[in-house]
Structure formats: C-alpha cells, structure tokens
Amino acid sequence: MSSRQLTTTSYAILGLLAVKPWATYEMAKQLQRSLHFFWPRAESNLYAEPKRLVEAGLADAREEWNGDRRRTVYSITEKGRSAFRDWLATPPAPQRVESEAHLRVLFGNSGTKADLIAALERLEADAASQVDHFATLGGDYARGEGPFPERIHVNALIASLGIAQGRALADWARWAKGEVSEWGDTRTPDVGWALKVLKDAIEDA
C-alpha cells in the first residue's frame, strides 16, 4: 500500500532507531532537535516513515499502553541494521542550501537599505541559533550529561561543525551589517569599497 522507495528521511529515522528504540512522538521530537539544522522535516511527516520501515522488515513496532493512551515503540531489526550500514556506504548526495536571505543580498540593490539589513539580521539570527543549539548540545556532553555517551565522538564532530559553520555565518553577517549601514544607498556601488572586499575575500580563498 504505502510502500515506496526508501528516502533519505527513512534512513535518517533508521539511523535514530539504530541508537535505541523510540516511541514515535519521542522520536519526532528528537528529529526536530538533532536534524533540524541539516535535515529539516515537518513533524507530521515523521509518523508515516517508521511504518514503511516496518513494512520493509527494517524495524519492528510494539504497542505500549500508558493508561488509555497508546504509544507505538519502534526498534530496528538486524536486517535494518545491515540496510543502514549499506546506506552509509553509499555516496552522499551533494549538500543543498535554500536561503531567501542570500537571495535578498544578491538583489539587495533593488530594495532599500533597511530591507538589506533585515536580511542580514535574519542570516545572523539563524546562525546564532545554530551556534547556540550546538553549543548547548556540546556543553551537555562535555559535562558528561549527554544522553548517549557512546556517541560522544560523533556528537563532538557534529557540534564542532555546527559551531564552526554558524560562527562563520554570524561573523560575516555582523560584518556585512556594519558595512552596509555605511552605504549611501543600495543602488549606487562604492566601487573602491567593493574592490577591496573582493580582494580580501579572494585572498582568503
């Protein structure tokens, strides 16, 4: 019925199940927490996926009752583990970034200075919340409070990545905000300034 080719989202969930069994609700929350920044998905979506995994024999479902409230707990099967390992051996798809804020910077000369600065502020806010998130996660593990001590090494990797990327973006946005605020208007380029920015950027490359 609802059978379908497994997607990356399916494997993301399978990966979570490889860590431990999860109830769907719990798992959905966890996905929001851990995948929000590089594999974002709507919560409602996550209720269909584990059923497909069960159908494919990669996971087992078990009903639990808490009073009159039902919860479905999923766990990975041996077949699931090996399917996940196979997927990990597969070449990853290229990264995909969608950023309206970048778009607004690119076309910033068609709008007002306030618009452009608002876009830069969004960029900075996004970046700051990313840094925050990964710093919190990393801090928990650093204090020995991470929920999965056996995952401390991969989590350290992810935290340092999230922080590095977030910081680079936040720093840039803050810098750019300062620069743009000194522009006369958005339409007329200060060529000397632009040339210097380009030179500096390319040197870094």
Add this chain to the structure above:
Amino acid sequence: MSSRQLTTTSYAILGLLAVKPWATYEMAKQLQRSLHFFWPRAESNLYAEPKRLVEAGLADAREEWNGDRRRTVYSITEKGRSAFRDWLATPPAPQRVESEAHLRVLFGNSGTKADLIAALERLEADAASQVDHFATLGGDYARGEGPFPERIHVNALIASLGIAQGRALADWARWAKGEVSEWGDTRTPDVGWALKVLKDAIEDA
C-alpha cells in the same frame, strides 16, 4: 490556468529580470550559475515560471527569431518592479540546509571509517567547489570584467559570503578527516579526544 501563488522561485526570476531582459535559455543558465548555491532549482522548472510572471502582469514576453530558431525574451514591467520591491521588504524565510553528509557524520559510528571519511570528503568537495565558484565570480569583478558593473557591491557581498562559508566548511572537513583517520574504529569513542574537541568548539562559540 497555470496561475498560482508566486513562489520564492518566481521572485528569484523576477529579480533577474530586474537586472535586464533575458531569453529563457540564457536565464536558465544564469540561474544555474548564480543561484546554484543558495536557491538550487532544476532547469526544466525555470521555463514555466516566467509565463506565470507574464500572466500576473509582472513581466512581458517578446518573441525573437534567430533564423528559424525562436527565442522568448522576457522583461520586467513597472508592476513587476514594484512587486519585487514589495517582496524584498518581506521578512525572509529561515535558511534551510539539507546535507546527507552531515547525517552520515552524525551516524558515523554505525558505519566504517571509510564511509565516514567519504562523507567528509564529499563535504570538503562541496565546499571547495563553492569557494571556487565565488572566487571566480569575485575575481572577474575585481578585474573589472564583471558582466554587471552596477552590481559590483552586492556581488562583492555575495562573493565574500560564499567564500567565507565555503572556507569554514572546507577547513573543518579537512581537519575532521585528519582526526577521524587517527581513530581506532568508529564504534569506540576516544572520550579524551572528544572532550577536548568539545571544549575547543565551545570556546569558539
């Protein structure tokens, strides 16, 4: 018929048309070039959008003939310009990143060292090609060869952003590759190492 709410993709195209009139084919290529890294879209998609813009009165279409070969040239209308300005004044949606490579790092402990390193290499390659792209773009403008001199300032901004982000990612990936290659296996965490990585990352935050 094919009328529909305008999407961010529509506005991206409208933004291009605000720069100059484009033939569809040319425009599709340009979109690949300039939006590939932060608003990627399949080429075939880009042939439908300008028709919607025309339908909405935001653009005009003109047929041109080059021998027996037809090309449709679109240009923005006054209404289009003002609609685009309105859109620029709108708060940008949060950034959205989809990265299978990140996912594979997060679950790297379920796979082999080779898998993990392959993911890191993908990350590094993505980042390097991003740096490359923006360095080329920036270099053209720096040499006064940019196709749109009146856009040098926003292009400088975008180039420096692209390079900064790409470099941050590439540097991290290179570093991580070196670290992981010294791991015993992916399963057993070296807690001392992880703690140090976390401490360093959080200090940076």
Add this chain to the structure above:
DNA sequence: GGACACATGTAACGGGTTACATGATTTC
C-alpha cells in the same frame, strides 16, 4: 556528416508541507 550546443518545453510522479482532527493525561 556527426556531435554538440541552442532552445523550449511536457508528462508523470512524488515527497513533503500545511492545516486540521481527536482524544487522553498532566499540570496549575
């Protein structure tokens, strides 16, 4: 004469989102 770039699409499919629905339990 063949390959390749130019130029413009169409058809089918599908993963994902938004919005809504529903009832139970815990908390204040």
Add this chain to the structure above:
DNA sequence: GAAATCATGTAACCCGTTACATGTGTCC
C-alpha cells in the same frame, strides 16, 4: 476546570524533480 502537552495521525495540495521529446544551428 482550563490549559498545555502527550500522542497519533489524515487529507489536500503543490512545488519541484526526473525523464523524455523535438527540432535548429553551428562547428569541425
């Protein structure tokens, strides 16, 4: 007793992708 959160979905919609189609001009 109300509000929040637990817990699990469904229905409709749609933007976008993949894959394919088709003919022309140009270059070697």
